[in-house]
Amino acid sequence: MYPHERSLVKKMQGRPFALVGVNSDRDKQELQEALEKEHITWRSFWDKSTGGPIASTWRVHGWPTLYVLDARGIIRYKWVGGPGEAVMDKAIEKLVKQATVRRTAAR
Amino acid sequence: MHRVVGLLLLLPAMAMAGDNAKKQPMDQYQALVKQYNEQMDAFREAVRSAKTPQQRQQAFLRQPKTDKFAPKFLSLARKHPRTPAARESTTWVVGHASSNKFRGQALGILRRDWIKDAKVGPACMAATDILQPQAEPFLRAVLAKNPNHDAQATACLALANYLKDRVMPAVENIKDRPASATRYANELGKGFVQRLRQLRPAKLDEEADALYERAIREYGDVEVNGQAVASVARPELFELRHLTIGKSAPDITGEDIDGKTFKLSDYRGKVVLLDFWGNW
Numbered sequence: 001m002y003p004h005e006r007s008l009v010k011k012m013q014g015r016p017f018a019l020v021g022v023n024s025d026r027d028k029q030e031l032q033e034a035l036e037k038e039h040i041t042w043r044s045f046w047d048k049s050t051g052g053p054i055a056s057t058w059r060v061h062g063w064p065t066l067y068v069l070d071a072r073g074i075i076r077y078k079w080v081g082g083p084g085e086a087v088m089d090k091a092i093e094k095l096v097k098q099a100t101v102r103r104t105a106a107r
Numbered sequence: 108m109h110r111v112v113g114l115l116l117l118l119p120a121m122a123m124a125g126d127n128a129k130k131q132p133m134d135q136y137q138a139l140v141k142q143y144n145e146q147m148d149a150f151r152e153a154v155r156s157a158k159t160p161q162q163r164q165q166a167f168l169r170q171p172k173t174d175k176f177a178p179k180f181l182s183l184a185r186k187h188p189r190t191p192a193a194r195e196s197t198t199w200v201v202g203h204a205s206s207n208k209f210r211g212q213a214l215g216i217l218r219r220d221w222i223k224d225a226k227v228g229p230a231c232m233a234a235t236d237i238l239q240p241q242a243e244p245f246l247r248a249v250l251a252k253n254p255n256h257d258a259q260a261t262a263c264l265a266l267a268n269y270l271k272d273r274v275m276p277a278v279e280n281i282k283d284r285p286a287s288a289t290r291y292a293n294e295l296g297k298g299f300v301q302r303l304r305q306l307r308p309a310k311l312d313e314e315a316d317a318l319y320e321r322a323i324r325e326y327g328d329v330e331v332n333g334q335a336v337a338s339v340a341r342p343e344l345f346e347l348r349h350l351t352i353g354k355s356a357p358d359i360t361g362e363d364i365d366g367k368t369f370k371l372s373d374y375r376g377k378v379v380l381l382d383f384w385g386n387w
Contacts, residue, residue, distance in 0.1 A: 005382070016377040023364070024385040031364060034386040043369065044384075045361035054359055055383060059346050065383040067356065071376050075356050077283075078276075087284065088380075095378040103376075 002038045004085050008092070009042055016071055016099040017092065018042070024050045024063065068092060071099035132192030135183055139176065140199065146171035177209035184213070189220050194230065197221075202233035207294055214241035222248045228261035228331065235265050238273040238291075240299045260326030260336050267318035267340070271347050275311050278303055279352050308353065319344040356381075 009019050021044030025031040034040070047054045050063065058065075061080070068077040068091055077091050146169075153166035177200045184193040184200075193216065200213035214234065218241065221227045227249055234242040246269060249262035280287040281303055292300045319340045327337035349357050359371040371379070 008380070017380075018374045018377045019380045019382060020371065020374060022359075022361075022381065022383045024383070025387055028364065031386065035364065043363050044382075045359060045369075046364045047361070050385065054361055057357065057359075058350060058383070059342065060383045063383060063385050067379075067381040069356050069379040069381060071378055073356050073372065073375055073379075075350065075352055075354050078350075078352065091283070092378060092380060099376070099378050 002040065004088075005042070006039060008089070012092075012096065015096050016103060017096050021045070022047050022052075022054050022058075022060075024048070024052060024055060068095065070095050071102065132183060132187040132190050133195070136180075136192040136195050136199075139179055139183070139196075143171055143173075143176050143203075173203045174206045174209065177204040177206065177213075181209065181212055181216075184216055188216075191226075194221050194224065194226065198230040198233055201230060202236060207239065210237070210239055211241050214239065214245050218245045218248055223253050225253075225255040225258055227253065227258050231258075231261045231265040232332070235269045235273065238277050238295065240295055242269060243274070256326070257329050257331075260322065260329035261331050263318055263322045263326055264331060264336055264340060264343075267315050267322060268343060270311050270315040270318070271343065271351070274303070274306065275308060275315070275351065278306050278308055278311065312347065312351070312353075315347055316344065319347065 005019060008017075019042040021040075021042060023031060023044040024047050025034070026049050028046075031046070045054055049055075050060075058067075064082060066077075066079045066082070066088070067075055068088075070076050076095060079088075082088070150166070150169045150171060153169050154163065157163040157166045180196040180200050184196040187193055197213040197216045200209050201217070204210050204213070217227070217230050217234075221230065222245070231246055231249055234245055243266070246262055246266040250259060250266055253259055253262065277287075277291065281291065281300065288300055291303070322340040323337045323344070327335065327340075329336045331339065348354065356371065360368065362368050371381070
């Protein structure tokens with residue numbers, strides 16, 4: 001999971017994309033160690049448990065749950081459990097292209 | 108004297124033989140359920156107490172095969188049609204069988220014999236577990252024809268959930284991923300996939316929305332699995348309106364690990380992969 005996320009962040013540098021986490025670990029110390037060890041550079045909301053307020057509002061029942069929002073904040077994909085790297089990359093690439101065109105056109 | 112004693116001795120024996128010969132269908136149903144549950148308990152214990160990867164592998168082999176039990180439940184239902192044992196057996200198959208064939212057969216029996224039964228609720232909830240061609244016609248029939256208020260309530264909620272959680276995601280999957288379409292066709296039939304292709308997400312959304320509203324309005328106080336329908340339907344309706352494909356995501360305001368507050372909407376203008384994760 002982490003290697004793919006790291007490579008995604010690297011690949012998308014300079015393009016209109018952001019990886020945002022919602023983390024459900026209870027122990028701050030353990031979480032900080034994990035962030036360092038796995039070189040997790042993207043930001044996460046710290047929800048503090050699988051029953052945390054964000055996971056509850058978003059009705060998350062399985063981990064990981066992944067949402068892809070387009071540049072206007074519309075939900076375009078939802079996966080419970082990873083759908084595989086190829087599927088994710090294709091979906092994200094398509095939306096980032098659209099966001100880039102929109103950005104360029106707006107100038 | 109001898110004759111009376113003889114008769115008295117004979118009577119209990121006759122009664123026992125009678126019990127064994129016509130073991131009631133419900134008793135047979137209970138026995139099958141008990142057998143399955145005991146195997147599940149043994150399986151779980153084996154997994155729990157496994158200490159090495161090899162032991163874990165061995166433990167997983169002990170998982171009871173629902174598709175070995177399903178034919179037994181179906182056979183019981185067919186031998187004793189229109190008895191409570193038939194209703195319970197077919198409900199068990201709908202909720203437990205992994206094979207589409209067995210679930211389909213069970214739903215067929217339920218639709219033929221049980222849509223007007225006051226106790227068909229659990230079968231309705233079981234039907235929402237997995238995408239299945241016969242589930243929707245069954246649920247619609249119960250909602251339309253069952254005279255019992257509580258059964259209607261369950262069918263209304265179940266149909267809404269089924270559309271939101273099974274049909275709508277399948278329609279999206281088929282659009283985006285040809286491999287999904289092939290898989291669905293293999294498991295559920297080409298005809299079913301063709302029907303799915305013709306469904307419009309907006310219309311499904313509208314219907315599910317209306318069903319949740321109806322559940323709250325008409326059946327709000329009915330208790331299903333110990334919860335009032337309204338309190339179950341409201342969060343489902345929220346999910347439908349705000350967390351499904353095409354909806355504007357709710358904003359999030361929260362703290363990161365360093366205690367700094369930020370918002371999801373800070374990233375507007377960028378494509379966001381929102382990843383619910385944990386290291387546990």
